[in-house]
Amino acid sequence: MTENKNHERSAVSVIGLGQMGTRLAQAFLTVGHTTTVWNRTVAKADALVAQGAVRAATADAAIAASPLIVVSLPDYTTMQDLLGPVARSLRGRTLANLTSGTPEEAARMADWAAGHGADYLDGAAMSGTRLVGRPEALFVFSGSPEAFATHRSVLASLGNSMHLGADPALAPVYDTALFGLAWGALAGFYHAVALVGAAGVDPADFAAVATGHMPFVTSLMADHARQIEDGRFPDDDGTVEVHAAAMEHLVQTSRAQGIGTDVPKLIKALLDRAAATGHGTSGIASVIETITKGERNV
Ligand SMILES: NC(=O)c1ccc[n+]([C@@H]2O[C@H](COP(=O)([O-])OP(=O)(O)OC[C@H]3O[C@@H](n4cnc5c(N)ncnc54)[C@H](OP(=O)(O)O)[C@@H]3O)[C@@H](O)[C@H]2O)c1
Known part of the structure; x- marks a missing residue:
């Protein structure tokens, strides 16, 4: 086990050792935190215990x-069923929930x-398990x-751990928003790979060029x-x-290459609706x- 000197050693428990929970526990162990683990299927803790984790019986x-x-855990219902009977033990502790769910949940x-005297952090893992x-x-x-603030250094063992605000619903809101952002970019990427693929371009060669182009795209966001905050949209x-018009070229080129037009048509439809409203x-x-404005704008 490597101990990272930037992290103060502390104690943390991980409940649920699926694909994600196992990686969370490994990250805590790697930094040197005393890591207690529990999983319904006991054997799933074996590898972590071999790496230094403490196995909890319950x-x-x-x-x-x-x-x-x-x-x-898979969802909030499972978590509630599991934690409900042992809720009194949470008093004075912090529950950091990395189970995916909705803002309401x-x-x-x-x-x-x-209600059980515990502090609560809702969270979302945005970068998969790898x-x-x-x-x-x-x-x-x-x-x-x-x-x-109390657990910042332990949570930092997981990666770039950010606190978004006091409202617990913010984490799932960001979770779904960032998921949609990633899929918007990936949908564009998959379409582009299909388009250049029709011209005989290797996906990996295209990916290298596309990766180099992304800083321009992300530079537009700030x-x-x-502009959105100001409500003013200069045409720079x-x-x-x-x-x-450029998106229409993409639709036509895609059609001519015999590939799907779903992605550029979606964007073209948004641009056309914006134009129709002035x-x-x-x-x-x-x-x-x-x-x-959504449907109110149609
Ligand atoms: N995997 C990812 O890439 C990823 C990325 C972002 C977010 N997440 C989120 O992380 C959470 C966990 O995902 P995962 O991929 O780790 O799922 P998973 O591999 O399917 O693991 C599910 C875990 O929940 C446990 N579990 C299921 N039902 C249970 C019950 N009734 N009582 C007690 N334990 C129960 C399982 O225990 P057993 O071992 O006994 O079945 C297992 O430890 C989900 O909310 C998911 O959306 C996952």
């Missing part, structure tokens, strides 16, 4: 072992934890700021966020009409209004 014992309890869970423990693995948390990055000569960030 979920109750896992809770009693540490001031910070990290839970990774997070708010209810925070109330439930408070990067857990590396600085680029994003973990978002929301809920008790005091609990996050500028466009400011092109107008809605110009982008709609934003044809506005900058492209004005599409936010089309999205925000």
Whole structure:
């Protein structure tokens, strides 16, 4: 076990050792935290115990072992069923819940934890399992700021652990928003790979060029966020009409190559709706209004 001198050693318990929970426990162990683990199927803890984890005989014992309890289960119902009977043990501890769910479930869970005298952090693992423990693995948390401050260094063992605010619902809101962002980018990537593939380009060769192009795309976000806040959409990055025409070229080129047009058509439809509501000569960030108004805008 390697001990990272940047992390203060502490005690943490992990409940639920599926794909995610196992990686969480490994990350805590790697940094040198005393890591207690519990899983319904006992054998799944064996490898972690061999790496230095402490096996708890029950979920109750896992809770009693540490001031910070990290839970990774399939859903909130499973978590509630499991923790309900042992809730009294949570008093005075922090429950950090990395189970995926909705903002409403997070708010209810925070109330439930408070009712049992526990601090609550809702969280989401944004970078899959492979990067857990590396600085680029994003973990978002929301809920008790005091609990996050207390356990910041332990949670930092997981990667780039950010606190978004006191509202426990923020973590699942970011979770779904960032998931949609990643899929928007990936849908564009898959379409692009199909398009250049039709011209005989190797996916890996294209990926190298595309990766080099992404900093330009991400550089637009801060500028466009400011435009959205100001409600003013200068055309420095092109107008809605110009982008709609370019997107139509992509639709036609895709059709000519015999590949699907779903992705560019979706974007073209958004641009067309923005133009129809008077934003044809506005900058492209004005599409936010089309999205925000949703069906009311049609
Ligand atoms: N895997 C990912 O890439 C990823 C990425 C981001 C977020 N997440 C989130 O992380 C959470 C866990 O996902 P996962 O991929 O680790 O799932 P998983 O591999 O299917 O593991 C599920 C875990 O929950 C336990 N479990 C299921 N039902 C239970 C019950 N009734 N009582 C007690 N324990 C029970 C399982 O125990 P047994 O071993 O006994 O079956 C196992 O430890 C989910 O909310 C998921 O959305 C996962």
